[in-house]
Amino acid sequence: MRYESTTANVCFWLGSVLILVGSFLATAGFVLGTVSPAAIALLGLAPVVYGLELNRRATLHLTDHREAQITKLENLQVQIDSQRDAIDTLAEGLDAALMICDARGAIEYANGKARTLFRADAPEGKFLLTVTLSHETEALVQKVAASGQPEIAELTFSYPSEEVGLVKAWPSSGNRVFLSIFEITELRKLERIRKDFVANVSHEMRTPMTIIRAMAETLLDEDDDQLKEKYLGKIISEVDRLSSISQDLLILSTAELNPVRKQDCDIAEIFRTALVQLQIKAADKALNLKYEGPLQCLISANSAQMVQIAINLIDNAINYTSTGEVVVTLTPSTSQVQIDIRDTGYGIASEHLGRIFERFYRVDRARSRSTGGTGLGLSIVKHIVESHGGTVTVESSLNEGSTFTVILPTH
Numbered sequence: 537m538r539y540e541s542t543t544a545n546v547c548f549w550l551g552s553v554l555i556l557v558g559s560f561l562a563t564a565g566f567v568l569g570t571v572s573p574a575a576i577a578l579l580g581l582a583p584v585v586y587g588l589e590l591n592r593r594a595t596l597h598l599t600d601h602r603e604a605q606i607t608k609l610e611n612l613q614v615q616i617d618s619q620r621d622a623i624d625t626l627a628e629g630l631d632a633a634l635m636i637c638d639a640r641g642a643i644e645y646a647n648g649k650a651r652t653l654f655r656a657d658a659p660e661g662k663f664l665l666t667v668t669l670s671h672e673t674e675a676l677v678q679k680v681a682a683s684g685q686p687e688i689a690e691l692t693f694s695y696p697s698e699e700v701g702l703v704k705a706w707p708s709s710g711n712r713v714f715l716s717i718f719e720i721t722e723l724r725k726l727e728r729i730r731k732d733f734v735a736n737v738s739h740e741m742r743t744p745m746t747i748i749r750a751m752a753e754t755l756l757d758e759d760d761d762q763l764k765e766k767y768l769g770k771i772i773s774e775v776d777r778l779s780s781i782s783q784d785l786l787i788l789s790t791a792e793l794n795p796v797r798k799q800d801c802d803i804a805e806i807f808r809t810a811l812v813q814l815q816i817k818a819a820d821k822a823l824n825l826k827y828e829g830p831l832q833c834l835i836s837a838n839s840a841q842m843v844q845i846a847i848n849l850i851d852n853a854i855n856y857t858s859t860g861e862v863v864v865t866l867t868p869s870t871s872q873v874q875i876d877i878r879d880t881g882y883g884i885a886s887e888h889l890g891r892i893f894e895r896f897y898r899v900d901r902a903r904s905r906s907t908g909g910t911g912l913g914l915s916i917v918k919h920i921v922e923s924h925g926g927t928v929t930v931e932s933s934l935n936e937g938s939t940f941t942v943i944l945p946t947h
């Protein structure tokens with residue numbers, strides 16, 4: 537290319553010189569032997585034209601080359617744009633909050649999760665502390681910026697709601713710090729529930745076992761037949777209690793471990809049968825048991841588990857009612873069925889309503905104990921209902937009664 541342009545220039549200038557010299561000599565009236573100056577000038581025309589032609593071609597070539605370069609650059613830009621789009625989409629879709637900060641902690645980028653986690657529409661340009669209200673996060677970023685080493689910490693954020701996050705910060709080029717926050721609030725909550733559960737189970741089982749041991753020791757030295765009978769009765773009731781707890785734990789863990797196997801079942805018949813089964817217990821307290829609703833109501837559910845929720849809810853209603861009635865009302869609609877279990881019993885104070893579905897939670901331990909309750913009945917109900925895609929709620933007024941409402945999808 538360079539070679540061609542040099543040739544073109546040489547030709548052009550050589551031709552031009554010849555033309556000039558020829559023209560000059562012709563004008564001056566010189567004649568060089570047989571060679572006329574006009575011929576010299578004309579001779580110069582050829583290299584000039586050739587030089588011009590070469591230059592024209594070189595310019596054309598240059599234009600083509602430039603256009604190819606521009607197309608290449610445009611393609612590169614398209615590629616960069618599409619890669620940036622892909623990274624943006626990836627960052628936006630991540631379940632972790634992602635932020636890029638400068639060394640002072642000013643936010644340069646925040647993905648969608650970060651914006652929702654800290655309820656900040658446009659955090660870019662603001663300081664990390666202003667957005668997260670977390671001094672620990674700010675300190676972590678500053679530490680990473682100063683040391684150039686990545687850091688991981690489990691931090692609790694108090695704004696806008698209390699969340700636990702696994703925070704990782706790592707350095708990047710340009711003295712930036714990348715920050716990812718993975719929410720582990722639910723995980724920590726589940727861990728706490730599991731630990732509490734194990735502690736509760738141990739506690740619940742230790743109490744009857746301690747009683748049984750104390751009674752058995754007393755019996756060893758006891759000659760009085762009447763006392764022996766009393767202690768033996770107590771031992772039997774504590775053993776029954778232990779077996780109720782283990783039975784309920786087994787029901788709960790079976791329900792948790794196995795997927796729901798649904799079949800057609802008549803939920804109206806299940807509740808009516810449960811009422812009949814508990815009739816004798818209700819009659820002991822002179823309670824009236826009633827059923828209101830259709831005689832038949834087919835839904836798709838696990839019938840054994842439906843029997844379980846019917847027994848647990850009606851049994852509770854009888855246990856926590858001293859006078860009056862227990863009414864089961866079934867209201868089917870197109871896609872769901874509502875079952876209300878209403879009693880005229882002790883009721884539940886509002887401060888307990890949010891917790892009664894927790895495992896081993898009882899409003900009144902002594903009362904629950906006297907009814908042979910394990911504190912697991914409602915948590916079993918809640919688990920079964922929710923695993924069927926339904927809901928269970930309660931409304932209650934102290935000393936007036938309670939209504940437990942179960943809503944189940946029909947399919």
Ligand code: ADP
Nearest residue numbers: 852853856892898899904909910911912913914
């Ligand atoms: P429990 O075995 O103690 O009955 P549950 O899980 O079935 O355990 O119920 C938890 C607690 O909720 C009970 O100890 C009781 O205090 C309260 N509760 C449940 N059902 C009723 C009801 N129908 N009326 C009043 N309190 C109830």
